[in-house]
Amino acid sequence: MHLSRTRSSSFRLAALGISAALSAGLLAGCSSDSDSSGGDGEKVTVSVGVFGVFGYKQAGLYDEYEKLNPHVTIKESSTERNEDYYPALLNRLSANSGVQDIQAIEVANINELATIQADKFVDLGKASGVEKEDYLPWKWNQATAEGGKVIGLGTDIGPMAICYRKDLFKEAGLPTDRKEVSELWAGDWSKYVDAGETYMKKAPKGTNYMDSAAGLYNGAINSYAKKNYDKNGDVIFKESASVKESWDLAMRAAEGGMTSKLLQFDTGWNQAYANGDFATVACPPWMLGHIKENAGEKSADQWDVAAAPKPGNWGGSFLSVPEAAKNKDEAVKLATWLTAPQQQAKLFQKQASFPSSQTAFDLPEVKDATHEYFGDAPIGTIFSDAAKDIPISILGPKDQLINEKIAEGIRQVENGSSPDDGWNAAVKSIDNALDS
Amino acid sequence: MTTEHQDAAPPASPGGAARPRLRARKPGPSPAPGKLSPEERKAARRSRRYQRDTRWSPYLFLSPFFLFFAAFGLFPLLYTGWASLHRVSLHDPTHMEWAGMHNFSRLWEDEFFWLALRNTFTIGVMSTVPQLLMALGLAHLLNYKLRGSMFFRIAVLTPYATSVAAATLVFAMLYGRDYGMINWALGSVGIDNIDWRNGTFSSQFAVSTIVIWRWTGYNTLIYLAAMQAIPNDLYESSALDGATRWQQFIHVTIPALRPTILFTVIVSTIGATQLFGEPLLFGGTQTGGNRHQFQTLGLYLYEQGWFNFHLGRASAIAWTMFLILVVIGLVNWLISRRLQKSQ
Numbered sequence: 046m047h048l049s050r051t052r053s054s055s056f057r058l059a060a061l062g063i064s065a066a067l068s069a070g071l072l073a074g075c076s077s078d079s080d081s082s083g084g085d086g087e088k089v090t091v092s093v094g095v096f097g098v099f100g101y102k103q104a105g106l107y108d109e110y111e112k113l114n115p116h117v118t119i120k121e122s123s124t125e126r127n128e129d130y131y132p133a134l135l136n137r138l139s140a141n142s143g144v145q146d147i148q149a150i151e152v153a154n155i156n157e158l159a160t161i162q163a164d165k166f167v168d169l170g171k172a173s174g175v176e177k178e179d180y181l182p183w184k185w186n187q188a189t190a191e192g193g194k195v196i197g198l199g200t201d202i203g204p205m206a207i208c209y210r211k212d213l214f215k216e217a218g219l220p221t222d223r224k225e226v227s228e229l230w231a232g233d234w235s236k237y238v239d240a241g242e243t244y245m246k247k248a249p250k251g252t253n254y255m256d257s258a259a260g261l262y263n264g265a266i267n268s269y270a271k272k273n274y275d276k277n278g279d280v281i282f283k284e285s286a287s288v289k290e291s292w293d294l295a296m297r298a299a300e301g302g303m304t305s306k307l308l309q310f311d312t313g314w315n316q317a318y319a320n321g322d323f324a325t326v327a328c329p330p331w332m333l334g335h336i337k338e339n340a341g342e343k344s345a346d347q348w349d350v351a352a353a354p355k356p357g358n359w360g361g362s363f364l365s366v367p368e369a370a371k372n373k374d375e376a377v378k379l380a381t382w383l384t385a386p387q388q389q390a391k392l393f394q395k396q397a398s399f400p401s402s403q404t405a406f407d408l409p410e411v412k413d414a415t416h417e418y419f420g421d422a423p424i425g426t427i428f429s430d431a432a433k434d435i436p437i438s439i440l441g442p443k444d445q446l447i448n449e450k451i452a453e454g455i456r457q458v459e460n461g462s463s464p465d466d467g468w469n470a471a472v473k474s475i476d477n478a479l480d481s
Numbered sequence: 482m483t484t485e486h487q488d489a490a491p492p493a494s495p496g497g498a499a500r501p502r503l504r505a506r507k508p509g510p511s512p513a514p515g516k517l518s519p520e521e522r523k524a525a526r527r528s529r530r531y532q533r534d535t536r537w538s539p540y541l542f543l544s545p546f547f548l549f550f551a552a553f554g555l556f557p558l559l560y561t562g563w564a565s566l567h568r569v570s571l572h573d574p575t576h577m578e579w580a581g582m583h584n585f586s587r588l589w590e591d592e593f594f595w596l597a598l599r600n601t602f603t604i605g606v607m608s609t610v611p612q613l614l615m616a617l618g619l620a621h622l623l624n625y626k627l628r629g630s631m632f633f634r635i636a637v638l639t640p641y642a643t644s645v646a647a648a649t650l651v652f653a654m655l656y657g658r659d660y661g662m663i664n665w666a667l668g669s670v671g672i673d674n675i676d677w678r679n680g681t682f683s684s685q686f687a688v689s690t691i692v693i694w695r696w697t698g699y700n701t702l703i704y705l706a707a708m709q710a711i712p713n714d715l716y717e718s719s720a721l722d723g724a725t726r727w728q729q730f731i732h733v734t735i736p737a738l739r740p741t742i743l744f745t746v747i748v749s750t751i752g753a754t755q756l757f758g759e760p761l762l763f764g765g766t767q768t769g770g771n772r773h774q775f776q777t778l779g780l781y782l783y784e785q786g787w788f789n790f791h792l793g794r795a796s797a798i799a800w801t802m803f804l805i806l807v808v809i810g811l812v813n814w815l816i817s818r819r820l821q822k823s824q
Contacts (some may be wrong), residue, residue, distance in 0.1 A: 132571050132787060139573045161572055311765050312653060316660045446788070456771040460679045470772065477593055478789040481568065 091375050093121040094145035096130035099200070099362075100396030106388055110379060117375060127151045137369075138165045144367040146376035150197050152361045155188050157442035158197075160278070163190035167366040167373060170195030174381045176404075183437040184401040188363050197363030198384040199401030201392070203329030204431035205264050205353045207237070208336060208419070212347045213252055213324040217244045223422060226351040234265040234354045237325075238294055241303040244324060254303040256314060256323045258295040258459055259452035261304075264327035265291035266448065267357030267438075273448070274441030280479065282447055283472065292451070292468065299459045306459040315339040321347070329359045330399040330428050337418040350422040356431035361401060399428055406432070443479060450474045558803070565796035572790060584797035594798065596773055597781035604685050604760075604777065605753030608692035613745055616697050617738075620704035621730060634705070637698035645695070645758035652691045653763050678764060681774040688775050691759045696752070700745050707741040708734060739820055747813045754806055755779055778802050 093101075099121075101107055107119045122145065124130035131154050137143040139162075150158060158166070169175060170193070177185060180199050188197040207230075211221040219240060220226055230236035238261070241254035248254070255261060266272055269287035274280060282288045298304050305323045307314040317323060318339035328336065328350070336348060364380040366373060382388060389400035390410040405411050406429040414425035441447075454471030458464050517525070565584050567577040588594045623633055640648070655662050656677040664674045677683045715733050724732065735742075757779035760769050767784040769776025776784070778798060786795030 128787065135572055136574055139575055157572070308765060312650075313657055313659055316657070320660070322659070453768060453771050460676065460771065462772075474593075477591065481570075481791070 088116050089372050089375050090118045090120055091372050091379050092145040093147040095149040096124045096127040104392050104395035138162055141369045144369050146370040146372045147380050148365050148367055150363045150365050153445040155197055155363055156440040159190040160442050163194050163196055165368055166196035167368060168194045169198050172377045172381055179386055179402045179404040181401055181403050181432055183435050186437050197365040198380055200362045200364055200384055201398035202401045203331055203358055203360035204428045205327050205329050205357050205359050206427055207325055207351050207353050208328040208348055209325045210347050211349050213249055216249045217247045223349050223351045230354045234294055237354045238297050245303050253305040253323045256305050256326045257307050258299040258304045259455045260309060260327050261298050262291050262295040262455055264357055265294050268355035270436040270438045273444055274439050295455045296464045304459055334397055349420045350427055356434045358435050446478055447475055561796045561799050564793055565800050567793050569792040570790050571792050584794050588797055597776050597778045600775055601777045604689055608689035609749045609753055612693045612697050613700055616700035616704055619701040620708055623705050624708045637701050640695050641699040646762055648695055649691055649759050649762040656687045684770055684775040688760050688763055703745055707738050711737045743817055750809055751806055
């Protein structure tokens, strides 16, 4: 849904954002105003604030809603980057003014808002038409504040799979069929690294097994329920078993020289796709378009999608309604409608945003979805199978920051530092950032 | 100003002290006091208006700058100073908790701050010194009678007209590790790929070249303008004394340019202290490299305020940067006073 998930990534895709915004503007110019006056109640304009491209407009969902509810006009305003969007939202929330009727929230920020600003949002869990059972339990849980208040309804999610190159796998003597590849590492990320060792023994010249050790860490850590925080909300990443295991895996990859030492979403990363420099990457559904675009026609029929060793989530968003919104009731109705299974399935079909609604998984738009570029891989089932098994994890407000700093430490090791130095640097950096 | 009294006097007061003065300024047939003809009254009004106009218009014309400066310069400056004495989180910017000098004393012990300060300094030197030397040389060349001199003068200024973002993104690609043009060129003479972004020196060098590329032309034109103001007789008489071109440059041009050089040094130093866009876009993250090896003060401020959410600490960094600039300004003032005396 949003072209980019991490801070650095959205940065890199600013240009895309601009063009998307421009085209969104064009589309808005084309849409005709509905002038039927047969609606119930007064005419209202519901404002929607998003970051990046959410795709509702592009998928025609706003138009459809306006047709169903002639008294409603929807006005979307988009901020390109979440780094700009989120501080502005915080500011407006604390001032109780200037908020849009619906505000989108990135998964990286949802826990923070649920922790410190829950009273500023409408409880959408109790809104009429919202069925808790529709949503994946872990997604629902991410937006649930202490006391059970639900501050946001899930839009898309990012269940991870592994995208791999069949031609490179074949040359390196690994299986190429997606079932066999999935079984190669099923159940354990360390098996994925084992396969990397096999790959590197017969690696095609100039290629590496994976794009970056930080990408591996991100995949591994997100498959655990307990990561950087414990149940009481204390930061425990230094003692956390999952952090240590994922870190050790990343170290094995980095020191084993099986990574291309790339920074994800950087120009060099994109160029490496085009030149086929690495064989695997942990990929959520939203990355498929990115791979296709950068790897290009030259690599058509080379890429495929296998299940990840253990499912984890990367990215996704929520729609929330602030208490200070002008048209609260209409906003709740619209947010409920936009995140209902049927609409999520439509959005997946048109914009490739993967549904967070498990009810939508059984709809034909999702269930039967295949991706032509990835050898007609049944991405609908691959990703929904992964999504169903993602653990309900303990989140904390600074998860993203901690993960980013650890990734920085991993990149130091990739570029020659010792694992101890890399870890100490990450710890120092995190302590500095968290110290108030 | 003699007009002050007139403005203060009520216009209808009969026989006041103001009238004679008015008449004194406008010699002509004088009717009895209190019996002004309609034309005269009109003329008096017009002249009053005229005086008011000349008196207040300059302030009016200047006011937009000062109003905007107050709103977008002075107020943020003072507010930042106030915020730097508090614990302020971006989560709730209106909530301030008094912290005294904590933010500043914390900076003193913050190794990331010192690293950023050091980076700012080394990148500043690496970008400013070659930049000004090259600008001086280029200006000297452009000062000769050249065919198409206008073309060259405009050409040196074009980098200045490009946006930081566009220039930096192009440079980031040129300096790419695997597919950058610079490594490709080095490779053709047998030098292995350099990971420009990951080395300390190499990354700072790369960032400096972006700054040099963008600003050399600008300084060149400033030097050129100053060079053209140097009287030609100086060159002629030195030529008569047998001075070579080089000696002329050293003994005539450079001394005459001293105030200009000082000006460009100051402007470049301010620019270097505030360096932000180039390292941000070159590295792609606010940390300025995995080891913060090219994180400048501006970037560290941005990271602390907008990524770590410590607005108070970010304000303290901003004020420290401001104080550094004040010190640089003072040094400038002292040096320029010296220069004036020695002249």
